[in-house]
Amino acid sequence: MAIYNKYQYFVSALSDKLIDVLGATDVYKAIIHSDATALTVGTVNISACSQIPSANGYPGTNTISYTCANATGTVTFVPTADITWTASGGSLGGVTNGQYFTVYDDTAATDIPMVRFDYGSTFTVAPGETMTLDFDTTLFSLV
C-alpha cells in the first residue's frame, strides 16, 4: 500500500479529545497538495498544506464517507467510497504539481491533519481524465 505517513499531531489530538474517531459524528475530508508538510510539528492545521487551487473539477475539500467499528480493543476506520476527481475545463486545480494527499478531521476547530500519502511524483490530471483516491478497505486502525 502507499506509505502511510502519520501526522504526529493526530495522536496527541486524539488524546486531547479533539478527534472523535469512534463517535461517527466527525467529518473527515481529503485534499491534494503540492508540498510534503512536516509530520513532526507539535500542532499543525490543514492550512499548513499547500493545497492545489479549487478549479477545473477540484472542489477544494472532499468529504469521506466512512464507518467506524470497535472490536476487541481495535478501532478501525473504514471509508465506504473512493474519492474521484474529474478534471474539466483545464487540468485539475489548474496545476501540474499535485503530489500528496492528506486526510484530516474537519470537525475539530483546527482542522487536524491525520495521515498523508505521497504519490511518488508530481501529477497532472488533464481535462477528461480522472484521479481516484482508492481507499478500498480499512484506512487505519487504532490499537
Added chain:
Amino acid sequence: MNAHSYTYGDKLPQEWGLRERVRGPGSHILACDRYPVRRLMAYDAEGNLDEASPHNILPLRFVAGLEQNQQLASCCRHPENHDIEAWFSSERDADLGIPDIYILHCTCGRRHVRFCVGGGVRPFWECR
C-alpha cells in the same frame, strides 16, 4: 500471461522480485506491464462484463467507476477497450511487491489513475 489477485500482505512469487526494475516518473517503479483490460476481465464479445466470473482479475470498482462517471467522454466510459498498467509509488512498495498505482489508458489517450491507499485486493499480472 499469468495473472492473479492477492490480498495485501500476501507474498509474491519469487520471480517478481528478480525482475529488473523499470523506473518511471519520480520514485515510481513499474509493477505490471500495460495490458488490455478486456483480457483481465470476463467480457463477452459485445463488451458485457460477467461480474460474477472468477476470471475477473481486476476489482469491479476499477471499471465501474469509469462506466458510471457521467463527466467522462463516451470512450472513457468503456474500460473494456482500455489498457491498464500498475506501478509502485516508491521503492518500499516495490520491495513489498504490492502495486498501489493503477493507470487505465483509454483509446483516446486520456489516463485514469487509481492511487490505492487502503488495504484490500491488489491485482497483479505478468506478460511473457
